[in-house]
Ligand SMILES: [Zn+2]
């Protein structure tokens with residue numbers, strides 16, 4: 536029995552953060568029993584919460600029902616590449632890649648492509664700070680009920696102002712465009728709980 540990492544207040548939030556931390560630490564899929572132990576949840580409660588989170592796109596499960604992705608970080612699938620130290624990961628959207636790199640505060644490399652023209656984009660982080668603030672922009676979708684389809688899929692980097700404007704007009708303004716420094720600042724706040732959980736494991 537592992538000592539609980541966090542008090543279980545909001546089961547869904549705790550599960551996501553602890554799953555993120557365990558994935559990052561172990562770099563292999565996480566058994567639900569390990570999540571239950573690490574959060575202090577009962578196994579049946581953790582099993583139910585994991586199933587609900589997976590159905591709504593907040594966790595990835597592998598074919599054995601183990602957690603393989605959480606809080607945007609995936610060991611298996613995702614269109615954006617995120618290298619954290621020597622760990623190769625994928626992320627569900629471009630904001631996940633920037634936010635996780637910023638919140639963890641280490642050296643990282645984000646590799647993706649312009650959502651409009653598919654030109655490759657790579658962005659290094661030093662101590663959680665992106666090496667530049669532009670010319671690329673992040674489109675942060677407003678999202679809706681379906682996390683992956685309504686938020687992650689349209690949340691991409693654009694190679695510059697022209698393609699950011701084209702992407703925005705095709706989305707009919709359902710979101711906002713940020714420069715890389717703003718995106719990293721927002722992301723650092725949004726992934727702060729995940730980074731704290733990861734820090735407790737390190
Ligand atoms: Zn995402």
Ligand SMILES: [Zn+2]
Pocket residue numbers: 649650651652653654693694695698
């Ligand atoms: Zn472009």
